[in-house]
Amino acid sequence: MTDPRSGGDSLPEAARESRARSPVPPLSPLRVAVSGARGRVGREIVAALEADPGFECVAAADVDDDLGAALSGASAQVLVDFSVPTAAAGNALTAIGQRVRPVVGTTGIGDAAVTTLRGRCEAAGLGGGVIPNFALGAALLMWLAELCAGHFESCEIIESHHPTKLDAPSGTALRTAERLLEARRGRPFRHPDPRTETLPGTRGGSLGGAGVHSLRLDGPVADQTVIFGAAGQTLSLEHRTTSRTAFVPGVLAAVRAVVATERFYTSLEEVLGLPPAASLGRAMASSEAP
Amino acid sequence: MTDPRSGGDSLPEAARESRARSPVPPLSPLRVAVSGARGRVGREIVAALEADPGFECVAAADVDDDLGAALSGASAQVLVDFSVPTAAAGNALTAIGQRVRPVVGTTGIGDAAVTTLRGRCEAAGLGGGVIPNFALGAALLMWLAELCAGHFESCEIIESHHPTKLDAPSGTALRTAERLLEARRGRPFRHPDPRTETLPGTRGGSLGGAGVHSLRLDGPVADQTVIFGAAGQTLSLEHRTTSRTAFVPGVLAAVRAVVATERFYTSLEEVLGLPPAASLGRAMASSEAP
Amino acid sequence: MTDPRSGGDSLPEAARESRARSPVPPLSPLRVAVSGARGRVGREIVAALEADPGFECVAAADVDDDLGAALSGASAQVLVDFSVPTAAAGNALTAIGQRVRPVVGTTGIGDAAVTTLRGRCEAAGLGGGVIPNFALGAALLMWLAELCAGHFESCEIIESHHPTKLDAPSGTALRTAERLLEARRGRPFRHPDPRTETLPGTRGGSLGGAGVHSLRLDGPVADQTVIFGAAGQTLSLEHRTTSRTAFVPGVLAAVRAVVATERFYTSLEEVLGLPPAASLGRAMASSEAP
């Protein structure tokens, strides 16, 4: 008997293994519907689904369309919603009603709606998710940096954005510095201040000894580098964004995950299966003195 | 009875936690002896031990010295050996005989000697290790790259060394590519070949679709970059070596580890507590289709 | 008689100096018309002119519009043409007939048309230009690399493009390598081949000893790095493209130049005033033995 929770993944282990090793795409692409399909993000999602042989875009609806009708008969496995805050939860409930797993990327739907959607998905035995940030490389970079945090005593973070960005540092840079310190259980990095300062301010910001430097210039979209230093070496992790399509891989990963696991996700980290650095044990947290 | 020389390891958990949070060094530095102390590497080890308040160099012996006499009365907790293949195992056994944990960095001592040393350490209830490569950043870079391998379909590796290096690619680059493929269970990266080639060979080498490019030029010591690409973004991991002291942090981490855990280590990855990517579960191995 | 439309160029030297030092934009923005205004490039040009206080977009025409009528009364100083090869030369002649300087970016108009346009501009005492490539950073990078070519004996070029690019290396990388060799009067760089090759091809391509490496991965738009090596150091020049608007600064520079100098330009290098490396004298060409 087929486990009903395994959705499209009813292949026996051996066959899955064989498919994993194969360069050809799976025979049956995942069937995906999109709501908010004519919005800036929605258009990119539709284009990406059509370009990837692992997916099929079986329905595309926007604000004036009847989503229920669009889903009906489309045999969608997942609905991706990038609509508007007032419509997103309703779209997701419509999907669940037709046994379609919702993946909501629309921000600002509120905690109550997330709780409701989680409950409805679980009751229906369906995967789903409400995920506020789909930037694959940013999520990975922060996680990798956490994993390194205990092994180095010097750290500098550089982020680059266009000149019209109003805040400094970027939210990602600040969050990165915070997570580095959490991974070190608060133990600060070494952050020497200059004895002689021939131009004020060049040492930048510091959070727990992690230097933070914000560049604002024409050219970059959204870049971040974390540089760790130790005797005779540096280890640098750098995420560069070159296009607004940078959220696409995260969305596709979430679509795969909700079908494969029938779980409910609230962050891209969960989708990607990135275990918190703290869970990886004491040794991970530090190569320093106990 | 608690060995009085084991220093910080006999502290109760709460006290250790408090010290971990403290920016001041532990009260009792680790007491370390060095054999091969006048060799190129040994000299750097001695200098590093003297510069770091967490350590004390209590004995330094070289080929013509009587190591047993040097250790006697020195109350060393660890012997670091960077001598010669013919002397290293004997030095380690001398250390164990005086209840000093051996950390052997000398290469070429043979598998039989490693087995013997492991047995003798375990019988004595002492930590120890034989570790052929102490490059902290290189070990971390390979591990981080493994963790990323399943999340990207494009990968290019660039390594840079001085012009007199005789082999290409570097052993580290080749091993990195192999480990990336293992982490993907053999699923190759996308590696498009050019339709028109206006200069032969510019696409470099390829192992399972991971491009490998070897730069040979004056200036670099030993650098490696792994670049992953996805829609609208790249994630790059870069290790740069600026000095032959790059092995120092790995040696110091091993010294701490053998005292703290009384285990026997055969790789820097174990010392650093880097769990194999495969052990982190299916989700870690891939954000791709099953 | 001074042409009243020539704006800032009729100011006395002192006034120009004062304006050059001033952070405020010139009082009279340059008046620019655009043909091909609804094409992919044309739209970006119009947007850039409107965003920059130094310019005013006074006419925007496309294939079905009457360019002569659009220019009439618009008092344009320059026509920027990004239309189609069959229309571009005619558009430029229409502009000259109304004493408007043509800047043609449309490629493929043929050498004869360039000669004709140059002659007509010169006869009318007007600046103008036909410029096939407006990538500011690429032009500067090649020129800077030429200036360095004689001072280093090691050189490696890395270019990165998206996976669907059909040729390798990029035309810019090949042209860069050629120009480096010209600047060295054919003297090759040192390019050691490996004695042991554990993966074939990793040393990449070579033109006169300049290594050339082509990366093809999702993420990058069009990047190039030239790395020079010498004892104990590297000097790297890197151009990164993050958007198709990268041609805009070159177009704006050409618009300024044709008004300021009333010369006729056939390359961005001329517009930018980048003297050929060879013209900067023997010393520039080499710090090596004669």
Add this chain to the structure above:
Amino acid sequence: MTDPRSGGDSLPEAARESRARSPVPPLSPLRVAVSGARGRVGREIVAALEADPGFECVAAADVDDDLGAALSGASAQVLVDFSVPTAAAGNALTAIGQRVRPVVGTTGIGDAAVTTLRGRCEAAGLGGGVIPNFALGAALLMWLAELCAGHFESCEIIESHHPTKLDAPSGTALRTAERLLEARRGRPFRHPDPRTETLPGTRGGSLGGAGVHSLRLDGPVADQTVIFGAAGQTLSLEHRTTSRTAFVPGVLAAVRAVVATERFYTSLEEVLGLPPAASLGRAMASSEAP
């Protein structure tokens, strides 16, 4: 008849051209003496001369040696002095007395001594030089950055040094920012300040709108990057130091230059033949509005 000004370069133009094109070293290596030969720098100079087939180290003297005797009969063409301030000028005069061109790298000899040495060299028809900084890549980087300064409206400078450096920013970073502004005749770069600052100081220092960021971490020796931004692109110039031998190429270039030209040099820029950006004309200084 041999032109007396051409020194060791008495080959006719055709022969020189042929040698310039040839990959083999010149038949007669330049004959060089070193004073301060056992100092930290002097030892590296001696080693570099011995490793390069274009040079021969014909004498090596240190503080207790009789330099005059060492030079006598050595047929040295050039004396390289890295001794001490109190001895350097005397060493140089001894060299001139034996018709050996002095290249003084010892710092702190005073302006009067420089004037004396220049006069004595000119009177003797000999080349020579007193050059306080031989860092090839740093000199080139500053010059290239000057050449770019007028073509971009965004600029950020990042310099990285080891944690024990006492001043920030580095002297080179400050000088670079000053020269960028001089090349722009004081016209500042755009340097937006954040409206919201979630961590103070991350925008770093600013000189005329060029951002300056100082990183202090284990690993780097002395690195500097200048990043210029424009629409859709960045152009980055990066100098990395990996060893204290980084001064060697500059010294060798100076040795060649004093023989080839019989001029007297007071900066590496002159030796390298880097014309001041201002001398390259108005167009070079700016692609911006006049």
